[in-house]
Amino acid sequence: MPTLNHYLLLAILLFGLGVTGVLIRRNALVILMCVELMLNAANLALVAFGRSGGSLEGQAFAFFSMTVAAAEVAVGLAIVVLIFRHSGSTDLESIRLVGGGAREEQ
Amino acid sequence: MEGILFVLLSVLALGGGLWVLLRRSPVDSALGLLTTMVAIAGHYMLLDAPFLAAVQLIVYGGAVIILFLFVIMLLNLRQDRLRARRLAAGRWVYALAGVAVLFCLAGIFLAGGTSGAVDAGPSGTVEAFGEALFRRWVYPFELTSVLLLAALVGAVALTRHAAPKAEDKA
Numbered sequence: 001m002p003t004l005n006h007y008l009l010l011a012i013l014l015f016g017l018g019v020t021g022v023l024i025r026r027n028a029l030v031i032l033m034c035v036e037l038m039l040n041a042a043n044l045a046l047v048a049f050g051r052s053g054g055s056l057e058g059q060a061f062a063f064f065s066m067t068v069a070a071a072e073v074a075v076g077l078a079i080v081v082l083i084f085r086h087s088g089s090t091d092l093e094s095i096r097l098v099g100g101g102a103r104e105e106q
Numbered sequence: 107m108e109g110i111l112f113v114l115l116s117v118l119a120l121g122g123g124l125w126v127l128l129r130r131s132p133v134d135s136a137l138g139l140l141t142t143m144v145a146i147a148g149h150y151m152l153l154d155a156p157f158l159a160a161v162q163l164i165v166y167g168g169a170v171i172i173l174f175l176f177v178i179m180l181l182n183l184r185q186d187r188l189r190a191r192r193l194a195a196g197r198w199v200y201a202l203a204g205v206a207v208l209f210c211l212a213g214i215f216l217a218g219g220t221s222g223a224v225d226a227g228p229s230g231t232v233e234a235f236g237e238a239l240f241r242r243w244v245y246p247f248e249l250t251s252v253l254l255l256a257a258l259v260g261a262v263a264l265t266r267h268a269a270p271k272a273e274d275k276a
Binding site for chain 1: 201
Protein backbone atom coordinates (compact mmCIF):
# COMPACT_ATOMS: atom_id res chain seq x y z
CA MET A 1 0.00 0.00 0.00
CA PRO A 2 1.50 3.36 -1.00
CA THR A 3 1.51 5.90 1.81
CA LEU A 4 1.49 9.70 1.73
CA ASN A 5 5.28 9.65 1.89
CA HIS A 6 5.51 7.69 -1.34
CA TYR A 7 3.32 10.17 -3.17
CA LEU A 8 5.28 13.12 -1.77
CA LEU A 9 8.56 11.52 -2.84
CA LEU A 10 7.22 11.03 -6.36
CA ALA A 11 6.01 14.66 -6.43
CA ILE A 12 9.44 15.87 -5.28
CA LEU A 13 11.21 13.85 -7.97
CA LEU A 14 8.86 15.14 -10.69
CA PHE A 15 9.27 18.72 -9.48
CA GLY A 16 13.06 18.33 -9.47
CA LEU A 17 12.95 17.02 -13.03
CA GLY A 18 10.90 20.07 -14.03
CA VAL A 19 13.30 22.53 -12.37
CA THR A 20 16.32 20.87 -13.95
CA GLY A 21 14.63 20.92 -17.35
CA VAL A 22 13.80 24.63 -17.11
CA LEU A 23 17.43 25.32 -16.21
CA ILE A 24 19.25 23.17 -18.77
CA ARG A 25 17.07 23.28 -21.89
CA ARG A 26 17.10 26.19 -24.30
CA ASN A 27 14.04 25.50 -26.43
CA ALA A 28 11.15 27.65 -25.20
CA LEU A 29 8.62 24.92 -25.95
CA VAL A 30 10.47 22.31 -23.90
CA ILE A 31 10.86 24.81 -21.05
CA LEU A 32 7.08 25.31 -21.05
CA MET A 33 6.65 21.53 -20.92
CA CYS A 34 8.95 21.37 -17.90
CA VAL A 35 6.83 24.05 -16.20
CA GLU A 36 3.87 21.74 -16.81
CA LEU A 37 5.80 18.92 -15.14
CA MET A 38 6.28 21.09 -12.04
CA LEU A 39 2.60 22.04 -11.96
CA ASN A 40 1.61 18.38 -12.18
CA ALA A 41 3.94 17.46 -9.34
CA ALA A 42 2.33 20.13 -7.18
CA ASN A 43 -1.15 18.86 -8.14
CA LEU A 44 -0.21 15.31 -7.21
CA ALA A 45 1.03 16.46 -3.80
CA LEU A 46 -2.20 18.46 -3.26
CA VAL A 47 -4.41 15.49 -4.05
CA ALA A 48 -2.34 13.15 -1.85
CA PHE A 49 -2.49 15.61 1.05
CA GLY A 50 -6.22 16.05 0.62
CA ARG A 51 -6.74 12.30 0.58
CA SER A 52 -4.73 11.71 3.71
CA GLY A 53 -6.32 14.69 5.47
CA GLY A 54 -9.76 13.34 4.75
CA SER A 55 -11.18 16.25 2.78
CA LEU A 56 -12.00 17.11 -0.80
CA GLU A 57 -10.21 20.44 -0.62
CA GLY A 58 -6.99 19.04 -2.05
CA GLN A 59 -8.92 17.89 -5.09
CA ALA A 60 -10.61 21.28 -5.44
CA PHE A 61 -7.22 23.06 -5.29
CA ALA A 62 -5.80 20.70 -7.91
CA PHE A 63 -8.84 21.29 -10.11
CA PHE A 64 -8.42 25.06 -10.04
CA SER A 65 -4.69 24.76 -10.57
CA MET A 66 -5.44 22.72 -13.70
CA THR A 67 -7.62 25.48 -15.14
CA VAL A 68 -4.93 28.06 -14.40
CA ALA A 69 -2.36 25.79 -16.06
CA ALA A 70 -4.53 25.48 -19.17
CA ALA A 71 -4.80 29.27 -19.41
CA GLU A 72 -1.05 29.58 -18.83
CA VAL A 73 -0.25 27.16 -21.65
CA ALA A 74 -2.54 29.00 -24.08
CA VAL A 75 -0.96 32.39 -23.38
CA GLY A 76 2.57 30.97 -23.08
CA LEU A 77 2.37 29.22 -26.44
CA ALA A 78 1.00 32.41 -28.01
CA ILE A 79 4.08 34.21 -26.70
CA VAL A 80 6.34 31.45 -28.08
CA VAL A 81 4.71 31.90 -31.50
CA LEU A 82 5.37 35.66 -31.26
CA ILE A 83 9.01 35.04 -30.30
CA PHE A 84 9.39 32.68 -33.25
CA ARG A 85 7.91 35.27 -35.60
CA HIS A 86 10.25 37.90 -34.21
CA SER A 87 13.53 36.01 -34.23
CA GLY A 88 12.96 32.89 -36.34
CA SER A 89 13.76 30.41 -33.58
CA THR A 90 12.48 29.20 -30.24
CA ASP A 91 15.98 29.13 -28.78
CA LEU A 92 15.83 31.36 -25.72
CA GLU A 93 19.58 31.98 -25.77
CA SER A 94 19.35 33.62 -29.17
CA ILE A 95 16.95 36.23 -27.83
CA ARG A 96 18.69 39.13 -26.21
CA LEU A 97 16.53 42.20 -26.25
CA VAL A 98 17.74 43.76 -23.02
CA GLY A 99 21.36 44.51 -22.25
CA GLY A 100 23.20 41.30 -23.12
CA GLY A 101 22.95 41.67 -26.89
CA ALA A 102 24.64 45.08 -26.95
CA ARG A 103 27.61 43.76 -25.01
CA GLU A 104 28.17 40.93 -27.44
CA GLU A 105 28.13 43.20 -30.46
CA GLN A 106 30.97 45.39 -29.20
CA MET B 107 -2.01 -4.82 -6.11
CA GLU B 108 -2.11 -1.13 -5.37
CA GLY B 109 1.58 -1.17 -4.58
CA ILE B 110 2.41 -2.74 -7.93
CA LEU B 111 0.25 -0.21 -9.74
CA PHE B 112 1.86 2.64 -7.81
CA VAL B 113 5.37 1.52 -8.76
CA LEU B 114 4.40 0.99 -12.40
CA LEU B 115 2.73 4.40 -12.69
CA SER B 116 5.61 6.12 -10.90
CA VAL B 117 8.17 4.57 -13.24
CA LEU B 118 6.03 5.70 -16.20
CA ALA B 119 5.71 9.24 -14.82
CA LEU B 120 9.41 9.64 -14.05
CA GLY B 121 10.44 8.01 -17.32
CA GLY B 122 8.18 10.41 -19.23
CA GLY B 123 9.71 13.32 -17.32
CA LEU B 124 13.24 12.18 -18.18
CA TRP B 125 12.15 11.79 -21.81
CA VAL B 126 10.98 15.42 -21.81
CA LEU B 127 14.34 16.52 -20.48
CA LEU B 128 16.68 14.45 -22.60
CA ARG B 129 15.17 14.12 -26.08
CA ARG B 130 16.32 16.49 -28.78
CA SER B 131 13.11 16.86 -30.73
CA PRO B 132 10.29 18.85 -29.09
CA VAL B 133 7.82 16.31 -30.55
CA ASP B 134 9.50 13.55 -28.53
CA SER B 135 9.41 15.78 -25.47
CA ALA B 136 5.68 16.35 -25.95
CA LEU B 137 5.07 12.59 -26.16
CA GLY B 138 7.10 12.06 -22.99
CA LEU B 139 4.95 14.70 -21.31
CA LEU B 140 1.86 12.82 -22.50
CA THR B 141 3.17 9.65 -20.82
CA THR B 142 3.68 11.53 -17.56
CA MET B 143 0.19 13.05 -17.72
CA VAL B 144 -1.48 9.68 -18.28
CA ALA B 145 0.53 8.13 -15.45
CA ILE B 146 -0.50 10.94 -13.11
CA ALA B 147 -4.13 10.38 -14.12
CA GLY B 148 -3.63 6.78 -12.99
CA HIS B 149 -2.26 8.05 -9.69
CA TYR B 150 -5.40 10.14 -9.25
CA MET B 151 -7.44 6.96 -9.72
CA LEU B 152 -5.37 5.28 -7.01
CA LEU B 153 -5.98 8.30 -4.78
CA ASP B 154 -9.71 7.82 -5.22
CA ALA B 155 -10.20 10.95 -7.31
CA PRO B 156 -11.84 9.65 -10.51
CA PHE B 157 -13.16 13.07 -11.57
CA LEU B 158 -9.70 14.61 -11.40
CA ALA B 159 -8.32 11.65 -13.33
CA ALA B 160 -10.83 12.29 -16.11
CA VAL B 161 -10.08 16.02 -16.11
CA GLN B 162 -6.35 15.27 -16.18
CA LEU B 163 -6.78 13.04 -19.23
CA ILE B 164 -9.05 15.49 -21.07
CA VAL B 165 -7.30 18.77 -20.22
CA TYR B 166 -3.65 17.69 -20.09
CA GLY B 167 -3.57 14.48 -22.11
CA GLY B 168 -5.93 15.98 -24.67
CA ALA B 169 -5.94 19.74 -24.91
CA VAL B 170 -2.52 20.80 -23.64
CA ILE B 171 -0.48 18.15 -25.48
CA ILE B 172 -2.42 18.75 -28.70
CA LEU B 173 -1.78 22.49 -28.32
CA PHE B 174 1.94 21.83 -27.91
CA LEU B 175 2.03 19.54 -30.96
CA PHE B 176 0.06 22.07 -33.01
CA VAL B 177 2.49 24.85 -32.16
CA ILE B 178 5.49 22.59 -32.91
CA MET B 179 4.05 21.80 -36.34
CA LEU B 180 3.09 25.44 -36.91
CA LEU B 181 6.59 26.70 -36.16
CA ASN B 182 8.36 24.31 -38.54
CA LEU B 183 11.53 24.12 -36.45
CA ARG B 184 14.62 23.25 -38.41
CA GLN B 185 16.05 19.89 -37.44
CA ASP B 186 19.69 20.76 -38.03
CA ARG B 187 19.52 23.76 -35.74
CA LEU B 188 17.81 21.69 -33.06
CA ARG B 189 20.49 19.06 -33.32
CA ALA B 190 23.33 21.54 -33.09
CA ARG B 191 22.33 23.27 -29.87
CA ARG B 192 20.02 21.58 -27.46
CA LEU B 193 21.23 22.41 -23.98
CA ALA B 194 22.03 25.76 -22.42
CA ALA B 195 25.65 26.88 -22.37
CA GLY B 196 26.55 26.33 -18.73
CA ARG B 197 24.34 23.28 -18.51
CA TRP B 198 26.30 21.37 -15.88
CA VAL B 199 26.15 24.27 -13.45
CA TYR B 200 22.43 24.64 -14.10
CA ALA B 201 21.86 20.90 -13.72
CA LEU B 202 23.68 21.07 -10.38
CA ALA B 203 21.36 23.89 -9.35
CA GLY B 204 18.36 21.76 -10.29
CA VAL B 205 19.69 18.81 -8.28
CA ALA B 206 20.30 21.21 -5.36
CA VAL B 207 16.62 22.21 -5.48
CA LEU B 208 15.76 18.50 -5.44
CA PHE B 209 17.90 17.94 -2.35
CA CYS B 210 16.40 20.98 -0.59
CA LEU B 211 12.89 19.61 -1.18
CA ALA B 212 13.96 16.15 -0.01
CA GLY B 213 15.48 17.71 3.12
CA ILE B 214 12.26 19.56 3.90
CA PHE B 215 10.41 16.31 3.31
CA LEU B 216 12.65 14.38 5.70
CA ALA B 217 12.57 17.12 8.33
CA GLY B 218 8.79 17.36 8.17
CA GLY B 219 8.32 13.69 8.87
CA THR B 220 4.80 13.25 7.52
CA SER B 221 3.49 9.75 7.72
CA GLY B 222 0.34 7.76 7.74
CA ALA B 223 -1.82 5.92 5.31
CA VAL B 224 -3.04 7.86 2.33
CA ASP B 225 -6.61 6.58 2.38
CA ALA B 226 -7.89 8.20 5.54
CA GLY B 227 -10.45 10.37 3.82
CA PRO B 228 -13.98 9.92 2.60
CA SER B 229 -14.34 8.36 -0.78
CA GLY B 230 -13.91 11.05 -3.40
CA THR B 231 -16.78 10.09 -5.65
CA VAL B 232 -17.76 12.37 -8.49
CA GLU B 233 -20.98 13.12 -6.63
CA ALA B 234 -19.18 14.26 -3.45
CA PHE B 235 -16.72 16.33 -5.44
CA GLY B 236 -19.56 17.95 -7.40
CA GLU B 237 -21.30 18.86 -4.14
CA ALA B 238 -18.13 20.50 -2.85
CA LEU B 239 -17.43 22.25 -6.15
CA PHE B 240 -20.91 23.74 -6.55
CA ARG B 241 -21.50 24.63 -2.91
CA ARG B 242 -18.31 25.58 -1.18
CA TRP B 243 -16.23 26.46 -4.25
CA VAL B 244 -18.92 27.87 -6.50
CA TYR B 245 -17.49 31.43 -6.70
CA PRO B 246 -13.95 30.34 -7.60
CA PHE B 247 -15.49 27.92 -10.08
CA GLU B 248 -17.39 30.70 -11.81
CA LEU B 249 -14.32 32.93 -11.71
CA THR B 250 -12.33 30.34 -13.65
CA SER B 251 -14.65 30.97 -16.59
CA VAL B 252 -13.56 34.62 -16.54
CA LEU B 253 -9.93 33.48 -16.38
CA LEU B 254 -10.37 31.15 -19.35
CA LEU B 255 -12.11 33.89 -21.34
CA ALA B 256 -9.25 36.28 -20.56
CA ALA B 257 -6.71 33.66 -21.67
CA LEU B 258 -8.67 33.02 -24.87
CA VAL B 259 -8.88 36.71 -25.76
CA GLY B 260 -5.25 37.24 -24.76
CA ALA B 261 -3.96 34.37 -26.90
CA VAL B 262 -5.94 35.51 -29.94
CA ALA B 263 -4.94 39.15 -29.47
CA LEU B 264 -1.27 38.22 -29.09
CA THR B 265 -0.97 36.00 -32.14
CA ARG B 266 -3.15 37.59 -34.79
CA HIS B 267 -1.45 39.78 -37.33
CA ALA B 268 -1.69 43.50 -36.78
CA ALA B 269 -4.85 44.90 -38.37
CA PRO B 270 -4.23 47.34 -41.21
CA LYS B 271 -4.66 50.92 -40.09
CA ALA B 272 -7.21 53.30 -41.58
CA GLU B 273 -4.62 55.37 -43.49
CA ASP B 274 -3.15 52.20 -45.03
CA LYS B 275 -6.49 51.33 -46.56
CA ALA B 276 -6.99 54.77 -48.05
